[in-house]
Amino acid sequence: MTSESDMQENQSFEETKADTAFQNPLQEGFRSLKEVDPCIVVIFGATGDLTSRKLFPALYNLMREGQLPAHFACVGFARRKKSNEEFRQEMHEGVNQFSRTKPVEESLWNTFKDQIYYHISEFDDDDGYDRLRKLLEELDKKLGTKGNRIYYLSTQPSFFPSIIEKLSKHKLIYNKEIKDKWSRVIIEKPFGHDLHSAIDLQKFVLNHLAENQIYRIDHYLGKETVQNLLVFRFGNSIFEALWNNRYIDHVQITVGEEIGIGTRGAFFEEAGILRDIVQNHMMQLLTLVAMEPPSMLTADSIRDEKVKVLHALRPINLNEFSKYVVRGQYGPGFVNGEKVKGYREEEKVDPQSSIETYVALEMFIDNWRWAGVPFYLRAGKRLPKRATEIAIFFNEVPGILFSQISKQKDENVLVIRIQPDEGISLKINCKVPGPSSPIQPVKMDFRYGSYFGLTPPEAYERLICDCMLGDGTLFARGDEVIGSWRYMTPILERWQESKPSDFPNYASGTWGPKAADEMIEKSGRSWRLI
Amino acid sequence: MAVNSGLNIEQRLNDLWKAEDSKNLVRACLFNLIIVSQKKEQSNYFQDLIKGVVGRFPCRIIFITYDTASNEGKLDVNVRAEMVGATGLKIACELIEIQVSGMEEEKKIPFLILPNIVPDLPVYLLWTQDPSKSAELLSFLKNYISKVIFDAEGALNLKSFSQGVLDLVQKYSISVGDINWTALKGWRKIIASLFSEKECLVQLSRMKLIKIHYNVIASKLLKHNEREAIYLQAWIAAQLKCQFESYEVNEGNIRIGYQRPLLPTTFLLIPEENTNHEPGSILSIEFESAQDRAHFVLKRGPEKMLGSNEPSRQVFVHSSTADYCNVPYCLYLPQRQISSDLIEEIFLKESSQHYMNMLKKLSEINFNNKMEFQKKSNSEIGS
Numbered sequence: 001m002t003s004e005s006d007m008q009e010n011q012s013f014e015e016t017k018a019d020t021a022f023q024n025p026l027q028e029g030f031r032s033l034k035e036v037d038p039c040i041v042v043i044f045g046a047t048g049d050l051t052s053r054k055l056f057p058a059l060y061n062l063m064r065e066g067q068l069p070a071h072f073a074c075v076g077f078a079r080r081k082k083s084n085e086e087f088r089q090e091m092h093e094g095v096n097q098f099s100r101t102k103p104v105e106e107s108l109w110n111t112f113k114d115q116i117y118y119h120i121s122e123f124d125d126d127d128g129y130d131r132l133r134k135l136l137e138e139l140d141k142k143l144g145t146k147g148n149r150i151y152y153l154s155t156q157p158s159f160f161p162s163i164i165e166k167l168s169k170h171k172l173i174y175n176k177e178i179k180d181k182w183s184r185v186i187i188e189k190p191f192g193h194d195l196h197s198a199i200d201l202q203k204f205v206l207n208h209l210a211e212n213q214i215y216r217i218d219h220y221l222g223k224e225t226v227q228n229l230l231v232f233r234f235g236n237s238i239f240e241a242l243w244n245n246r247y248i249d250h251v252q253i254t255v256g257e258e259i260g261i262g263t264r265g266a267f268f269e270e271a272g273i274l275r276d277i278v279q280n281h282m283m284q285l286l287t288l289v290a291m292e293p294p295s296m297l298t299a300d301s302i303r304d305e306k307v308k309v310l311h312a313l314r315p316i317n318l319n320e321f322s323k324y325v326v327r328g329q330y331g332p333g334f335v336n337g338e339k340v341k342g343y344r345e346e347e348k349v350d351p352q353s354s355i356e357t358y359v360a361l362e363m364f365i366d367n368w369r370w371a372g373v374p375f376y377l378r379a380g381k382r383l384p385k386r387a388t389e390i391a392i393f394f395n396e397v398p399g400i401l402f403s404q405i406s407k408q409k410d411e412n413v414l415v416i417r418i419q420p421d422e423g424i425s426l427k428i429n430c431k432v433p434g435p436s437s438p439i440q441p442v443k444m445d446f447r448y449g450s451y452f453g454l455t456p457p458e459a460y461e462r463l464i465c466d467c468m469l470g471d472g473t474l475f476a477r478g479d480e481v482i483g484s485w486r487y488m489t490p491i492l493e494r495w496q497e498s499k500p501s502d503f504p505n506y507a508s509g510t511w512g513p514k515a516a517d518e519m520i521e522k523s524g525r526s527w528r529l530i
Numbered sequence: 531m532a533v534n535s536g537l538n539i540e541q542r543l544n545d546l547w548k549a550e551d552s553k554n555l556v557r558a559c560l561f562n563l564i565i566v567s568q569k570k571e572q573s574n575y576f577q578d579l580i581k582g583v584v585g586r587f588p589c590r591i592i593f594i595t596y597d598t599a600s601n602e603g604k605l606d607v608n609v610r611a612e613m614v615g616a617t618g619l620k621i622a623c624e625l626i627e628i629q630v631s632g633m634e635e636e637k638k639i640p641f642l643i644l645p646n647i648v649p650d651l652p653v654y655l656l657w658t659q660d661p662s663k664s665a666e667l668l669s670f671l672k673n674y675i676s677k678v679i680f681d682a683e684g685a686l687n688l689k690s691f692s693q694g695v696l697d698l699v700q701k702y703s704i705s706v707g708d709i710n711w712t713a714l715k716g717w718r719k720i721i722a723s724l725f726s727e728k729e730c731l732v733q734l735s736r737m738k739l740i741k742i743h744y745n746v747i748a749s750k751l752l753k754h755n756e757r758e759a760i761y762l763q764a765w766i767a768a769q770l771k772c773q774f775e776s777y778e779v780n781e782g783n784i785r786i787g788y789q790r791p792l793l794p795t796t797f798l799l800i801p802e803e804n805t806n807h808e809p810g811s812i813l814s815i816e817f818e819s820a821q822d823r824a825h826f827v828l829k830r831g832p833e834k835m836l837g838s839n840e841p842s843r844q845v846f847v848h849s850s851t852a853d854y855c856n857v858p859y860c861l862y863l864p865q866r867q868i869s870s871d872l873i874e875e876i877f878l879k880e881s882s883q884h885y886m887n888m889l890k891k892l893s894e895i896n897f898n899n900k901m902e903f904q905k906k907s908n909s910e911i912g913s
Contacts, residue, residue: 024722024725024726024731025731025769025770025771026718026721026722026725026766026769027722027726028718028722028882028883028884035722035723035726063862064862065864066716066719066861066862066863066864069723070720070723070724070847070859070860070861071859107831107833107842107844108843108844108862111844111860142857143857143859144856144857144859450556450558450588450621451558451560451587451588452560452586452587
């Protein structure tokens with residue numbers, strides 16, 4: 001028999017059910033309080049460096065800051081024989097060594113480690129995927145992870161297709177009819193090695209996954225300073241008004257590294273710097289600098305605008321190829337006062353290698369905003385210093401007022417430093433005190449470190465967290481990747497046809513080959529000395 | 531490095547930077563932070579707070595202490611640089627300390643503050659008093675302030691405090707924040723995630739009794755150990771649209787009754803002594819429903835963190851109903867530092883709607899000022 005009180009409670013239950021059908025009244029909309037769904041992250045290639053150096057430190061810091069879901073597990077998937085305990089111990093060491101917060105808080109780790117598992121399998125072994133599915137289902141029951149999955153492909157790119165195919169075959173990837181749980185795949189770069197392979201891979205991947213399930217990671221986009229580009233451009237009224245061909249003379253984007261290729265010889269011989277850095281990181285910087293304001297700050301609005309930039313890129317004129325493209329390879333030289341060997345003397349590098357370690361490009365974006373404004377991109381190994389920056393050179397003032405005082409060309413330059421010494425500086429001209437009134441350029445300098453002295457979250461923390469939240473803003477979309485390869489592939493093909501005769505053509509510790517200087521100097525400009 | 535003579539603060543700031551020991555320093559300022567305190571005893575607490583804030587974000591701090599115990603007219607201004615960064619590049623920010631007593635001297639305070647605000651940067655006011663009391667300075671600064679951040683610890687009566695803040699918001703359309711509210715962020719997040727699903731929310735709506743255990747261990751700084759527990763219950767009550775019905779203190783426990791359309795809910799705030807956790811912090815929360823015997827328990831790890839003297843940040847979650855019992859699991863509270871709480875409030879530009887809802891709920895409650903269960907040592911410190 002139902003009591004009056006029970007009836008009242010049932011009535012209350014029904015009322016509340018209706019009231020709370022759509023919103024948790026205890027959830028406030030701040031990002032820091034945003035709810036992350038329970039999930040399991042499966043890392044393929046879990047015994048690789050990336051897992052212990054970047055992925056686990058990122059997961060640990062997310063856990064430490066309360067950003068991991070309560071119901072969470074991480075499964076390392078790899079071929080090497082290892083127990084759960086051994087894997088946990090290795091990850092503990094990795095976190096201890098590479099986490100931005102050290103040492104590991106042992107009481108936190110002791111609870112966290114129980115959520116870490118290791119699964120042994122070949123990447124193409126059906127039985128391994130069957131066992132994986134069973135393990136994940138068990139973990140769902142044990143830890144309440146609700147069937148949600150992130151598969152992180154931290155393997156050689158050649159394994160991507162077979163892993164995705166097996167995941168799909170073993171129903172570890174859910175199709176769009178399944179609404180009560182989700183599956184997402186994070187793919188490390190490179191996504192293809194040229195236009196054709198990228199299109200093939202894209203087609204293949206789309207046979208098994210929807211675009212919104214694919215998270216192509218480019219860790220540059222996880223950097224705070226790169227994210228700040230959008231705020232800088234669209235959160236300040238003064239810059240956007242000048243951000244066009246009426247006021248900007250040209251743009252230089254530089255990614256310089258003083259290190260050589262180290263132990264990555266075998267990889268670099270396959271890739272070269274155009275594939276390794278320019279096609280992905282630098283094109284992301286270019287599109288963020290050149291894009292139109294998005295209508296909303298949503299993943300697709302932003303990525304739509306970036307793709308429009310890629311569509312507006314003027315294809316390289318193959319008849320005047322050397323006017324727009326310069327490649328280089330470092331020879332022996334001195335970096336920081338130390339003698340270093342040339343690329344061809346590096347480990348696992350062909351002594352006759354024609355792989356480029358330096359690229360300089362002159363690019364044009366044929367749209368209303370940027371018509372006639374050259375974008376100069378340069379990336380190199382064994383340059384004098386490590387520096388990633390975007391420099392916006394503004395037009396000179398009409399020379400009628402101060403030309404008698406100063407013949408020196410000192411245009412305003414806005415520099416956005418991505419790394420190191422993150423910040424923004426603006427070069428302006430000032431009068432030197434005294435009767436003769438000479439003009440002297442001065443620099444207004446904002447340094448992130450001076451104002452926000454915190455250790456910022458690692459790029460991987462932000463990106464993994466965004467993937468858990470289903471936010472693809474900071475990941476490259478398929479058409480972005482294809483757009484970028486469409487521009488780069490003719491360059492690769494031309495290089496393939498004509499081997500360089502002058503390699504090595506720059507000494508380690510210099511700013512690249514002479515031809516790169518000549519390329520920019522033909523229009524009366526010069527590379528910025530960083 | 532400090533300069534301490536005369537009232538021309540600007541001149542003294544210039545002198546500070548001309549001094550030999552200021553060489554190789556970078557002056558930096560992200561915002562102005564005005565701290566208004568009424569008690570000398572809290573000076574150490576605020577010095578720690580200032581160090582914590584400027585250690586992360588350089589700013590200009592104007593720190594005013596009203597000495598209400600003295601009637602003697604006295605105005606003392608000290609200007610110094612607070613240094614950040616142990617090695618390499620040193621960042622310095624300016625700290626203006628003003629100590630004042632006597633009515634005539636107090637009148638000068640707004641005119642000392644105004645010319646010393648760094649222009650073009652936001653101005654945040656940390657107000658440690660009840661906004662309903664002596665709000666002249668608040669009224670004077672209202673046009674210049676980006677946000678007022680309260681420390682409810684300084685409020686004598688939470689009902690009048692809440693009403694005062696609500697009036698302020700209504701009158702001046704000003705953004706407000708609260709350190710004590712931010713300190714509860716971890717718990718709010720955990721509770722929100724615990725009841726994030728429809729069926730759990732339904733269970734929450736059936737809860738008849740919610741017990742909150744809080745730490746009453748004595749503290750030199752804290753005299754209202756129950757504040758966080760009261761905030762937390764008011765937040766839950768406000769978000770679940772409960773109507774206040776009764777408030778009583780019985781043998782140290784605070785019982786607050788709420789009515790919902792058909793179902794009453796009682797919050798029981800229970801003091802406990804725990805030397806491993808911070809004074810005033812929440813130790814555990816229990817949700818009990820009568821109908822299906824649903825029972826949720828959130829309990830902080832009892833021990834200190836391994837290898838450190840910090841309190842455990844782990845919260846163990848046990849949940850069960852008449853039909854099932856879930857495997858216990860663990861969640862984490864963020865690291866707790868009052869300076870981090872203040873910074874978080876500073877960077878949230880708008881007032882939290884949940885905070886406003888909570889204040890409305892608190893303003894309905896007739897609190898008894900004499901909290902008989904307070905430990906003697908605490909009340910002595912606060913008196």
